[in-house]
Amino acid sequence: MSRSWRHWFRVLHRDIGYIAVALTIAYALSGLAVNHIDDWNPNYKFASSSFDLGPIPDGPLDARAAHVVATLGIDRAIVRGHFQETEHELRVFMVEGQEARLDLRTGKGTLKTLSTRPVLFEVNALHLNNLKGVWTYVADVFAVALMFLAITGMTMMKGNRGLAGRGKYFVGAGLLIPLGFILYMYS
Amino acid sequence: MLLLAACDKGPTKSSAPAATVAAKASTGGDTFGAGVTLPDTVAIDKLLADPNAFKGQTVRVEGMITDVCPKRGCWFELAGAQPGQKLKFKVTDGEMVFPMDAKGKWAVAQGQVSVRELSLEQSREYAEYQAKEYHMPYDPASITQPTLLVQLDGTGAQIRDRK
Numbered sequence: 542m543s544r545s546w547r548h549w550f551r552v553l554h555r556d557i558g559y560i561a562v563a564l565t566i567a568y569a570l571s572g573l574a575v576n577h578i579d580d581w582n583p584n585y586k587f588a589s590s591s592f593d594l595g596p597i598p599d600g601p602l603d604a605r606a607a608h609v610v611a612t613l614g615i616d617r618a619i620v621r622g623h624f625q626e627t628e629h630e631l632r633v634f635m636v637e638g639q640e641a642r643l644d645l646r647t648g649k650g651t652l653k654t655l656s657t658r659p660v661l662f663e664v665n666a667l668h669l670n671n672l673k674g675v676w677t678y679v680a681d682v683f684a685v686a687l688m689f690l691a692i693t694g695m696t697m698m699k700g701n702r703g704l705a706g707r708g709k710y711f712v713g714a715g716l717l718i719p720l721g722f723i724l725y726m727y728s
Numbered sequence: 729m730l731l732l733a734a735c736d737k738g739p740t741k742s743s744a745p746a747a748t749v750a751a752k753a754s755t756g757g758d759t760f761g762a763g764v765t766l767p768d769t770v771a772i773d774k775l776l777a778d779p780n781a782f783k784g785q786t787v788r789v790e791g792m793i794t795d796v797c798p799k800r801g802c803w804f805e806l807a808g809a810q811p812g813q814k815l816k817f818k819v820t821d822g823e824m825v826f827p828m829d830a831k832g833k834w835a836v837a838q839g840q841v842s843v844r845e846l847s848l849e850q851s852r853e854y855a856e857y858q859a860k861e862y863h864m865p866y867d868p869a870s871i872t873q874p875t876l877l878v879q880l881d882g883t884g885a886q887i888r889d890r891k
Binding site: 585655 | 792794798799800801807811812822825828829830831832833889890
């Protein structure tokens, strides 16, 4: 006995839906995070602490930077380099984005550290396609799958609860929300 | 001289191909975008001394990374030989994403030199925007001269731990 198209839509909707669960949640999570990029950094956490080393002895910049590193008790192996930002401001860079920044006249400064946000850093990389390459195609397939799920989702029910019944009003309402914002954008 | 760019002000013209993930380059570093193909490096202090002489040219520069775009990783700044001297390397958002922990690493970068002269009013607006964008203090009185924005509209870069 041949099965109806609705049956196959249900089967595909169910099984593709299962496959898409993980990535849908990952993308939604990332979407929430990057929506608010003006208010916070969705990828990194920053921390800083103050220090006061006293005036840094005069001398060549390399020697002054070495003095700062030694006085702060920083392992030289993690130091990448230094840069004179202004006449009196020195920046010392370390691995993993750490940085000591100080006023050479007073020795007062801040030690900044940087760490990635667990989970969010990874899902943002997927969602924003920072990986490029093969991931671009995976994301394309996922996008097509979402469209398929949306279309087949409308056919799950028959009758009054289906698309021909009240479903069409809900679909229309879902369309009106973005449409309203688009009209507002061009008004 | 102030050096350009905010995340939403990407290069208007870029020949960068679709970006590639940071791949291990043969030099031992990570390659971004189209990488670096030019053999000769233009010194950053030479470029900044007379940017109009390089305007529109595709050049290769190199230096230590002092800052990376904290939001989208869409730019980094390279240190010149002089105190405070920096050149911004800007790509269109998402074409390449530079990690924030690249600060202090060595970058070899290639791109087209962009030079924009702003009026005093534009300079203040730009400084205010930058301050707001990166949560820095802003004092309009500190902007007393028109700004010359110089940056590389980037097509590729290589970043490695050491020079």
